[in-house]
Amino acid sequence: MQSYTIGQAARLLGVSPDTARRWADAGRVATHRDGSGRRLIDGRDLAAFSIEVARSGSGEDEVPYTSARNAFPGIVTAVKLGDVAAQVEIQAGPHRLVSLLTREAVEELGLEVGTQATARVKSTSVHIDRA
DSSP states (O other), X not given: OOEEEHHHHHHHHTSOHHHHHHHHHTTSSOOEEOTTSOEEXXXXXXXXXXXXXXXXXXXXXXXXXXXXXXXXXXXXXXXXEOSSEEEEEEEETTEEEEEEEEHHHHHHHTOOTTOEEEEXXXXXXXXXXXX
């Protein structure tokens, strides 16, 4: 299982490393130490925590007034495999993305809950909203 440093987790959650460190210090997400003493977060724990953070809106800042880019780096939070097709969910900061792809592609990419992945979106129609 992949583990993430506090800095990597912060990037995936869309917060500063200080915020991620405070959350770990407060016990909101479990950490363990590697051989060199760095604090790491297990991928499955980070995936579950990223969903909690997105649902509670406890990110550092509100979503900025901008059009979303077409690449969403995040963490895999769910994988549902069928005989031929598969569904993969990625939590990218406050964004939850769901993709349908082949089972073969999921297996070749080694996608499982807790794996870091980037969702790329291509569209001929983009809608932009400003709150």
